[in-house]
Amino acid sequence: MSLNHIRPWRNIYRRKSRQIMVGNVPVGGDAPITVQTMTNTLTPDVKATLAQVQAAADAGADIVRISIPDEDSSRALKEIVRESPVPIVADIHFHYKRGIEAAEAGAACLRINPGNIGSEARVKEVIKAARDHNCSIRIGVNAGSLEKHLLEKYGEPCPDAMVESGLDHIKILQDNDFHEFKISCKASDVFMAAAAYQQLADATDAPIHLGITEAGGLMTGTIKSAIGLGNLLWMGIGDTIRVSLSADPVEEVKVGYEILKSLGLRHRGVNIISCPSCARQGFDVIKTVEALEKRLEHIKTPMSLSIIGCVVNGPGEALMTDVGFTGGGNGAGMVYLAGKQSHKMSNDQMIEHIVEEVEKKAAELDAETAQEAAE
DSSP, X not given: OBOXXXXXXXXXXXXXXXXXXXXXXXXXXTSOOEEEEEOOXXXXXXXXXXXXXXXXXXXXXXXXXXXXXXXXXXXXXXXXXXXXXXXXXXXXXXXXXXXXXXXXXXXXXXXXXXXXXXXXXXXHHHHHHHHHTTOEEEEEEEGGGOOHHHHHHHSSOOHXXXXXXXXXXXXXXXXXXXXXXXXXXXXXXXXXXXXXXXXXXXXXXSOBEEOOTTOOSHHHHHHHHHHHHHHHHHTTOOSEEEOOOSSOHXXXXXXXXXXXXXXXXXXXXXXXXXXXXXXXXXXXXXXHHHHHHHHTTTOOSOEEEEEESSTTTHHHHHTTSSEEEEEOXXXXXXXXXXXXXXXXXXXXXXXXXXXXXXXXXXXXXXXXXXXXHHO
């Protein structure tokens, strides 16, 4: 929960949900909102899949999902699970036996789509395998693959149909005394997804997996996801998120974290506050920020950095950041540390110097955290 007693207008009151475990990662309750992504390699290519899992984990992914479309994928899953640095969710469509095989292979969670997994009897077999192998389940409702009888009832995909589908499958799990589940109700339409998630949040206490499915490419998908997920998270809805982009999975993780960081719900790495630049800028703000984003990717410590082109807003922004740089004249600008003016630095040496100052500050913050933990 994000609470600020000094600035109550920043408060977000999270919906109360049950907590489940996805491997060793808690989801729901008072656990941090987790960030997920999905590999796009061929799963039987274990080396390539593990490389993508590792890259996602390095970027901050808490959980990674992989497709299990065939028996070769099921066989590969066992090695992937054994070597993965994060819990693996097995994505199951059409073939319920793949769900059983994935549970046996050690998947931390099974993602099943109620619209295409088959009969209730088959779902029950998947439930039994999940229970036997300490595996949680995500009910993944999707507007594009709703059950035929619901499409006939409602005439088209809609929030009511999506929620009814989800609740029907929750009942199957609960009737089988299985409660380690979370649920999603995704749509590519932001309005439909948001409305469905709001209804779902009122109808169940299960942890909710948020996503705007098939959101698009890096830019368009980021915008759609930020609007849809951002508004739901601001309302307190959501326990784990996946940003669905036609882009590298690492980009999904980055965007997910940025959405959470913008709402104060997760903190990881350097939050760069920068101006759009204008004719007043004392240095090339755009190229500087691009360079710093790449140079500071290795920093995992939560901290803030302001890069402002001139003195109109620069000093004010620097007051609120750990490290800051404000453009001035004569080829130099002012470096701020902990909100206070520290020293001048030439523009041509500024990037290297800022990287050094950020690394130094990160080390200080890490040391403070370690000391507090030891006390």
